[in-house]
Amino acid sequence: MKFALIGYGKMGKEIEQVIRDTAAGEVILKVTEETADTLTAQNLRQCDVAIEFTQPDAAVENIFRCLDAGVPVVVGTTGWFSRLEEVKAKCNECHGAVFYSPNFSIGVNIFWALSRKLAQLINIQPQYKIHITEIHHTEKKDAPSGTAVKTAEILLEELQRYKQWQLCDESALAAPDVIPVTALRQPQVPGTHTLTVSSGIDQITLTHEAKSRRGFAEGAVLAAKWLVGKKGVFEMKDMLHI
Numbered sequence: 001m002k003f004a005l006i007g008y009g010k011m012g013k014e015i016e017q018v019i020r021d022t023a024a025g026e027v028i029l030k031v032t033e034e035t036a037d038t039l040t041a042q043n044l045r046q047c048d049v050a051i052e053f054t055q056p057d058a059a060v061e062n063i064f065r066c067l068d069a070g071v072p073v074v075v076g077t078t079g080w081f082s083r084l085e086e087v088k089a090k091c092n093e094c095h096g097a098v099f100y101s102p103n104f105s106i107g108v109n110i111f112w113a114l115s116r117k118l119a120q121l122i123n124i125q126p127q128y129k130i131h132i133t134e135i136h137h138t139e140k141k142d143a144p145s146g147t148a149v150k151t152a153e154i155l156l157e158e159l160q161r162y163k164q165w166q167l168c169d170e171s172a173l174a175a176p177d178v179i180p181v182t183a184l185r186q187p188q189v190p191g192t193h194t195l196t197v198s199s200g201i202d203q204i205t206l207t208h209e210a211k212s213r214r215g216f217a218e219g220a221v222l223a224a225k226w227l228v229g230k231k232g233v234f235e236m237k238d239m240l241h242i
Helices: 010-021 056-069 081-094 106-122 146-158 170-174 214-227 236-240
Strands: 002-006 026-031 049-052 073-075 097-100 129-137 164-167 178-186 192-198 203-209 232-234
Touching: 002 010, 002 056, 010 026, 010 214, 049 056, 049 214, 056 073, 056 081, 073 214, 081 097, 081 232, 097 214, 106 146, 106 192, 106 203, 106 214, 106 236, 129 146, 146 164, 146 178, 146 192, 164 170, 170 178, 214 236
Parallel strands: 002 026, 002 049, 049 073, 073 097, 097 232, 129 178, 164 178
Antiparallel strands: 129 192, 192 203
């Protein structure tokens, strides 16, 4: 397979290493901020699939360029999901393929499945309160992380007593129908997400801690290989059958 990497920062380099290590194919197009003018339809059409890890303000335009070129695209950038319906409409219009996820780690997707089951179990146990905490590196632009937001959205689907999530402050902690989300930024950490369910007498804690970026990169490459030949908008749950 021939890959395009749109964004060649730490994640882009890790993805390239996974492609080499697994003999998945070759990277024939690497787009950085300095080489943004190489992201053309002509160059994209030389590739079987594109993997996009850039910034929230650039992601949607990059997706559209891939769709216009007829190239399936895997999107690891977060912070753009308010425009998801636009992307879905564009994908349908172009009969293209988009695979997006707040997190490509298989472990995180298992964490989400466990979070959903836990929420279902405590839905009729009002004594339990929810708190989400996420820790990421200081270079991460969005807060809370897309993974934390996805976790909160899963909980809101299952817990009738909660109506919204909110970045943690005194009002979020005091409101009975708000899920507080604490976002911490620390140097040189791949990412940790913790769901805490606590009452006056006990506490349940579910944590996913990434040891490196490797898991995210491997998931993105798996998604790229899976996406080729398909049409539509997909998520990790489609590939993993979760």
